[in-house]
Amino acid sequence: MAKAAVSHPLFARIYPRINAFAEAHGSVEHRQEMLAGIHGRVIEIGPGLGSNFVHYPAEVEQVVAIEPEARLRAVAEQAAAKAAVPVEVRAGRAEELPADDDSFDVAVFSLVLCTITDVPAALAEARRVLKPGGELRFYEHVRSERPRFFRMQRLLNPLWGLLGGGCHLTRDTERAIQEAGFTAKEIRRFDFLINGRASPASPSIIGTARPST
Numbered sequence: 001m002a003k004a005a006v007s008h009p010l011f012a013r014i015y016p017r018i019n020a021f022a023e024a025h026g027s028v029e030h031r032q033e034m035l036a037g038i039h040g041r042v043i044e045i046g047p048g049l050g051s052n053f054v055h056y057p058a059e060v061e062q063v064v065a066i067e068p069e070a071r072l073r074a075v076a077e078q079a080a081a082k083a084a085v086p087v088e089v090r091a092g093r094a095e096e097l098p099a100d101d102d103s104f105d106v107a108v109f110s111l112v113l114c115t116i117t118d119v120p121a122a123l124a125e126a127r128r129v130l131k132p133g134g135e136l137r138f139y140e141h142v143r144s145e146r147p148r149f150f151r152m153q154r155l156l157n158p159l160w161g162l163l164g165g166g167c168h169l170t171r172d173t174e175r176a177i178q179e180a181g182f183t184a185k186e187i188r189r190f191d192f193l194i195n196g197r198a199s200p201a202s203p204s205i206i207g208t209a210r211p212s213t
């Protein structure tokens with residue numbers, strides 16, 4: 001069973017700067033690509049600062065955002081107030097979503113499946129709360145497919161996790177999504193380069209998946 005509360009004071013302090021830097025170098029476009037064309041009721045898991053909120057299309061009826069870290073949740077609440085679509089921020093964890101069965105059209109994970117303690121439980125919860133025909137949208141950094149790069153990620157992983165609020169560099173998130181009973185509809189795999197340079201978190205995926213029947 002995952003811990004009930006998530007507390008990452010150092011990460012909550014440094015993430016606004018990391019996120020602003022990434023957004024200035026392309027992650028805004030990645031967020032927009034992830035959210036393109038969605039509509040209806042959306043559940044976003046681990047919204048952090050609420051950076052996706054301004055990018056939800058007008059066709060979105062409501063976003064319920066589940067954030068377990070109190071400091072980040074306070075920032076997300078401010079972002080929710082500025083969003084063009086209704087956003088409700090709730091305390092809670094991915095592994096035990098405070099939401100009814102079959103109640104959302106879309107579940108959104110961005111840069112969060114790298115951090116969640118129990119990924120299979122989180123994806124099972126996403127399946128539970130999605131309506132029949134609902135879909136998963138995700139934007140995640142992942143383990144590299146290149147053996148040398150992956151060895152470097154594995155080496156850096158413990159320190160990365162300490163500074164990054166429990167973030168992992170080595171997760172095969174595409175596989176985890178498939179193993180949780182989703183079928184990928186579209187996945188774009190790319191290296192998120194900043195000024196032409198790779199970081200340990202460059203290998204990334206953006207995609208859509210649906211519960212397998």
Ligand SMILES: C[S@@+](CC[C@H](N)C(=O)[O-])C[C@H]1O[C@@H](n2cnc3c(N)ncnc32)[C@H](O)[C@@H]1O
Binds near residue numbers: 002049093094111
């Ligand atoms: C790197 S931040 C990403 C924030 C945001 N999704 C974004 O795209 O910028 C990781 C987020 O996952 C959240 N998180 C960590 N463990 C979680 C859990 N068990 N359930 C839900 N969210 C979690 C953290 O509090 C943080 O907000």
